[in-house]
Amino acid sequence: MNMLEVFVSSLEEFQPDLVVLSGLHMMEGQSKEFQRKRLLEVVTSISDIPTGVPVHLELASMTNKELMSTIVHQQVFPAVTSLGLNEQELLFLSQSASGPHSSLSSWNGVPDVGVVSDILFWILKEHGKSESRASDLSRIHFHTLAYHILATVDGHWANQLAAVAAGARVAATQACATETIDTRRVSLKAPHEFMTSRLEAGSRVVLNPNEPVVEWHREGVSFHFTPVLVCKDPVRTVGLGDAISAEGLFYSEVHPHL
Secondary structure (H helix, E strand, O other): OOOOOOOOOOHHHOOOOOEEEEOHHHHOOOOHHHHHHHHHHHHHHHHOOOOOOOEEEEOOOOOOHHHHHHHHHOOOHHHOOEEEEOHHHHHHHHHHOOOOOOOOOOOOOOOOHHHHHHHHHHHHHHHOOEOOEOOOOOEEEEEOOOEEEEEEEOOOEEOHHHHHHHHHHHHHHHHHOOOOOOHHHEEEOOOOEEEOOOOOOOOEEEOEOOEOOEEEEEOOEEEEEEEOEEEOOOOOOOOHHHHHHHHHHHHOEEOOOO
């Protein structure tokens, strides 16, 4: 998937392979009427994008639960194809929309993989693409310091293993400001074993260093997990989430019927 950041004066001359949407958190602090109007403009703009062009939404830290709930239920989520977010944004999203594990006030250390998996599954099953729902959302790229998970609705994406691995690789190289991973400057903080769910009878996974990307499936949703080699003394962290999602999207393959 080719990506290029350019300026265009109108949608008529806009012929992208992918559209990335961000900055919704900047509406916080504004009046409800302003937020409603801006969200409507966003959805209208998305609807003007040519059919078949994926739209990726990169979330950012928010504190307004009502605004987040509106984004999830009424406005933006059904219009986007892909979503990128970190652990704070994931938990806040679940709290705002009464999702699983919403009673959890905060993460204690490295986010539990089973809990993260449950919330990702809920987003795609309750708000994602299906035959009975007018939604395009079929992909979520979750990134936290120690590991990443790529969750996709079956039948719409391919090459997930390479995509999630690429995101983890760029996390290490960008944070350390190196072109390749320097093993002397990184460490492994991902859990060596984990449960794939905390709400259902999930599987217990033990990481294999020779095959670090782990795959599992749950009711039409595929999960790809990878540990991240964490930079010990990070140099560049600004925009790291954007870089992770962008790299993952670059290696992703969208099925034509999407």
